[in-house]
Amino acid sequence: MVSVRYVGSRALQTVFLLWFMLTFLFFFFRLMPGSYLDIMMYRGADPESIAVFKENWGLNDPLYVQYGRYLVNFLGFDAGLSVQYREPVWDLVRRRMFNTFILVAPAITLSYVVGGVIGGLIGSRRDSRAGEHGLGALIFVGSLPSFFVGILLIAMFSMWAGLFPTSGMVSPEVTRTYRDAVWWRPYLTGDFAMHYTLPFVAIVFRYLYFPSLIIRTSFIDVTRQEFNEFYRVAGLTPRARLRHQLKHASLPLITLYPLSMTWALGGMVLIETVFNWPGIGQMLVQAVLSRDYPVIQFVFFIIAAFVILSNFVVDLVYGVVDPRISADD
Amino acid sequence: MTYRSAATGPLETYRRNVRRGLALVLSDRTTTTYLAIICGAFVLALVGPWIAPYEYNQTVYVDGRIHRLATPSLAHPLGTTWEGYDVLSRLLYGARPSVLTGVLGGGLIISVGLLVGVTAGWYGGNVDAALMRMTDVFYGVPLIPFAIVLVALLNIGFYTSIAVIGLLLWRNSARVLRAQVLQLKARPYVKAARATGAGNTRIVVRHVLPNIAPMAIMFFALGVGHSILIEASLSFLGIADPFVPSWGVMVRNAYNSGTMSRAWWWALPPGILIATLVVSFCMLGRKYGSMAGNEGNGTTY
Numbered sequence: 151m152v153s154v155r156y157v158g159s160r161a162l163q164t165v166f167l168l169w170f171m172l173t174f175l176f177f178f179f180r181l182m183p184g185s186y187l188d189i190m191m192y193r194g195a196d197p198e199s200i201a202v203f204k205e206n207w208g209l210n211d212p213l214y215v216q217y218g219r220y221l222v223n224f225l226g227f228d229a230g231l232s233v234q235y236r237e238p239v240w241d242l243v244r245r246r247m248f249n250t251f252i253l254v255a256p257a258i259t260l261s262y263v264v265g266g267v268i269g270g271l272i273g274s275r276r277d278s279r280a281g282e283h284g285l286g287a288l289i290f291v292g293s294l295p296s297f298f299v300g301i302l303l304i305a306m307f308s309m310w311a312g313l314f315p316t317s318g319m320v321s322p323e324v325t326r327t328y329r330d331a332v333w334w335r336p337y338l339t340g341d342f343a344m345h346y347t348l349p350f351v352a353i354v355f356r357y358l359y360f361p362s363l364i365i366r367t368s369f370i371d372v373t374r375q376e377f378n379e380f381y382r383v384a385g386l387t388p389r390a391r392l393r394h395q396l397k398h399a400s401l402p403l404i405t406l407y408p409l410s411m412t413w414a415l416g417g418m419v420l421i422e423t424v425f426n427w428p429g430i431g432q433m434l435v436q437a438v439l440s441r442d443y444p445v446i447q448f449v450f451f452i453i454a455a456f457v458i459l460s461n462f463v464v465d466l467v468y469g470v471v472d473p474r475i476s477a478d479d
Numbered sequence: 480m481t482y483r484s485a486a487t488g489p490l491e492t493y494r495r496n497v498r499r500g501l502a503l504v505l506s507d508r509t510t511t512t513y514l515a516i517i518c519g520a521f522v523l524a525l526v527g528p529w530i531a532p533y534e535y536n537q538t539v540y541v542d543g544r545i546h547r548l549a550t551p552s553l554a555h556p557l558g559t560t561w562e563g564y565d566v567l568s569r570l571l572y573g574a575r576p577s578v579l580t581g582v583l584g585g586g587l588i589i590s591v592g593l594l595v596g597v598t599a600g601w602y603g604g605n606v607d608a609a610l611m612r613m614t615d616v617f618y619g620v621p622l623i624p625f626a627i628v629l630v631a632l633l634n635i636g637f638y639t640s641i642a643v644i645g646l647l648l649w650r651n652s653a654r655v656l657r658a659q660v661l662q663l664k665a666r667p668y669v670k671a672a673r674a675t676g677a678g679n680t681r682i683v684v685r686h687v688l689p690n691i692a693p694m695a696i697m698f699f700a701l702g703v704g705h706s707i708l709i710e711a712s713l714s715f716l717g718i719a720d721p722f723v724p725s726w727g728v729m730v731r732n733a734y735n736s737g738t739m740s741r742a743w744w745w746a747l748p749p750g751i752l753i754a755t756l757v758v759s760f761c762m763l764g765r766k767y768g769s770m771a772g773n774e775g776n777g778t779t780y
Contacts, residue, residue, distance in 0.1 A: 293758040293762065295711055305739060309739060412621065
């Protein structure tokens with residue numbers, strides 16, 4: 151079992167990393183060329199309004215006071231105001247985080263299920279032509295640019311076949327119909343499902359290769375181990391042996407799953423832009439293009455926090471799976 | 480007679496290895512195909528702007544009106560864009576920045592990867608620990624978001640953005656090369672070389688580097704592919720310099736014009752070229768790696 155000390159020290163490290171990231175981002179964006187003032191006021195604003203602005207945004211205080219205030223506000227879910235929308239960053243990002251999550255989490259999960267099966271299949275046929283071609287096809291898919299996968303899907307299924315809408319998450323009519331309903335009501339419509347299909351397929355397809363390759367390598371390693379010989383001698387059928395082998399080979403998948411999620415989260419920037427999906431990736435690009443520093447800072451922190459937290463989870467799972475790993479390592 | 484001198488010079492050893500590597504690549508039909516595609520891309524990058532029938536920004540007029548979204552014909556084998564530019568000419572101009580990004584980015588990736596990986600593996604101890612922690616930190620960086628923020632906010636140009644890509648992506652190669660060096664360090668011939676009094680530099684140059692060369696070449700090829708991929712992605716997002724005529728910028732213009740359903744000849748060719756080039760580099764790298772005996776080490780990256 152995982153020792154309390156191990157969990158404790160990893161948790162402390164995680165909290166430290168989160169704080170470090172927050173601090174780094176704060177100072178990084180303060181030191182960026184072009185101050186908040188340049189971005190938010192037009193050039194040639196009169197000194198009086200500049201003074202009012204500075205006072206309102208607390209820019210007169212020394213940097214460490216601003217930093218302290220930022221930390222305190224942050225703990226109360228206040229990440230400042232968006233420059234382009236003049237709305238609280240947290241309110242803007244919350245719904246978009248949800249949109250990203252409902253797209254990326256099921257898609258990556260499915261890619262692990264499908265990828266596990268494919269990896270096992272080409273791993274068990276590694277010496278045949280089918281296994282070799284399967285591996286080649288996987289690497290081919292893994293090297294495709296994800297925006298191009300998206301464009302191809304749009305071109306094929308929505309423009310030529312006309313089966314799915316080209317972009318967005320729900321049609322404007324649906325948004326209008328459910329304007330006064332609960333916020334999650336539009337997600338239950340068939341219109342949403344139609345919009346959901348193509349980006350979902352794109353992610354599953356694009357991220358399939360990683361679990362497949364992992365499972366394949368791990369499967370080949372497992373079949374070289376001695377217990378196979380034992381099972382064979384003991385008279386297990388090839389089918390029963392395959393089940394044992396797959397069980398052993400799937401261990402790395404558990405630990406790599408969160409990692410895959412973080413990669414996909416980074417790659418969502420592209421998928422969301424292609425499909426015009428209102429998630430945090432698309433928001434990041436828009437914020438960067440309009441220099442909305444508070445939003446960039448916060449979205450980037452969210453993505454980084456996800457990476458840090460999933461590493462924490464991976465460490466814990468490793469601890470359970472392989473008790474030899476301890477906090478001292 | 481010449482046997483001794485031919486076998487001993489370090490230059491000659493490297494030349495022989497290059498010849499062997501090339502023979503290995505040419506011995507397989509798939510790798511030969513990828514190599515041919517890559518050579519084709521290099522030729523396009525060199526001569527593309529010279530053989531392009533139109534200028535990069537030359538609007539084509541027919542009867543005094545802009546020739547918008549013309550379907551492919553003899554005059555315009557790949558049609559024209561909304562602005563009346565010849566698509567084929569733009570493709571030919573776009574080869575150079577894309578290939579240049581790949582080669583420079585891949586070169587930077589493998590240089591940093593070799594430097595970090597070999598230093599960490601060879602010296603071990605605290606040097607190793609420090610360098611590997613640094614590599615771990617780079618592993619945690621969400622690639623595209625980080626590149627977007629850096630490239631866009633620092634307002635940096637074409638070459639600096641390649642540097643950003645290269646300085647983010649060396650992590651895989653460093654980690655795997657280090658493991659390779661660790662294995663080599665325990666080999667009898669390396670120990671023998673050390674026992675005869677050979678210095679660090681000599682052993683690394685004469686015994687370690689030639690042995691990790693196949694893996695380094697694999698990571699170089701993968702690095703080229705990934706650099707092109709990231710550059711194209713940044714261009715597509717509108718982050719990279721829009722005045723560099725790369726294929727990624729072309730896909731973006733076509734996509735943003737909203738005419739994709741009518742003008743497939745505008746968006747698809749640059750996309751297909753990017754995909755083909757990236758896939759060729761990645762497949763060649765991996766296939767070469769596994770043929771040179773790296774199976775299981777680099778195939779999962």
